[in-house]
Amino acid sequence: MESYYKTLFFDFDGTIHDSIHVYYPAFIKAYSYLALNGLVEPRDFTKKEVSKWLGYNSVEMWKAFLPDCPPFHQEEARTIIGKEMQLRLENGDGVLYDGAIETLKYLKDKGYTLVFLSNCGEVTMQTAAKVFHLDQYFDRFECSAQHGQMPKWKILKHMLFDFEREMAIIGDRFHDMEAGFLNDITTIGCSYGYGHIDELHQANKIITSISQLKSIF
Template identity: 50%
Template sequence: MLDKAKTIVLDYDGTLHDSIKIYGPAFRKAYKFLVDQKQVPPRIWEDEEIIQWLGLSSKEMWEAFMPDMNPSIREQAGKIIGEEMNDLLQNKKAVLYEGALETLEYLKNRGYKLVFLSNCGRSYMEYSRDLFGLDHYFDEMLCAQDYDFIPKYEILSQVMVQLEREIVVVGDRYKDMEAGKRNNLQTIGCQYGYAQGDELLEADYKINHIKELCKLL
């Protein structure tokens, strides 16, 4: 067990939130727009293909997906994704992993300080907060948009001075592991999330379900 940990920094998408449920439809809507604009050929996207971009900031996603696209068209497509995900959140289509809220409640009751850290935009974070009552569990909620979408490890480096040590970082993607390692913090990799290949190879601990945090912490 990580007995010394006092603050837990948690990723959201792929760690607490099964975000493909709303990201998949939003991505497909944006892709249809790109087809209509004759920017891309029609095709069907499976969830297994789309999840590679979950956990990335919007900027990182487009740089990986279509870096040479006209910036204006790309901005419009990105806006479609963001607005559709927010609409789906408002219509309560988002789903947390089973046991996520119970795990947060357990950690809160154990006296841990919980910090939400996501590569998302502010409106997405706020809609998620309101839908799931996340402010009941989290002492602080941080989104990449408020930091001009700099990398997670840089955001964490900026806020660490305000956090109670020792700190452990929990997430499902390389960006989360990087945030921990670059700041000399322990990491917990969520193997049930959206990691690709060996992204979680260097995690200090690995879990196969969010509830397993209750055994580690």
């Protein structure tokens, strides 16, 4: 495969970053804010319940999770999550999947163009890039917040002519599979991430660890 592929688009949460370590406490803090304001009933959440929202952009997540919540409070909750994730990343609470950095370095050294393409917030993207030194590996960083929360497949469509073909996209959620399928590029599904395995039915290949990319490319 290596002789054909030039550009690799990477999702971040659930693909490179085991995000639940910073997202879960941020989500709980935002939910507590909503409960204190009488907008929801106080309750406990498991990490598994919360992890289902990883991979969504923040607007679609809150519309799906609490569609009747007033827009002002949805925005406040989004802000709380973003700030808390930034703080926890800066404090060293973020965790990358085993082999992530080694795999990115391997691909970079092989000459692939690596593109960060995530539904995360812009501050989260910038903070993660700084904390994990991701600019050593990625040639470009893009997230949905920079594009008005545009669906990932549309962002990718607008980027295609900026990079060499052939291309592949690597991710763990249906957003990533949809982006690859609708743009006619190879999709690699990450079964170790936060999506249900059924979300990866459009994948051309499924991997169980990020390190397996070294045997593909």
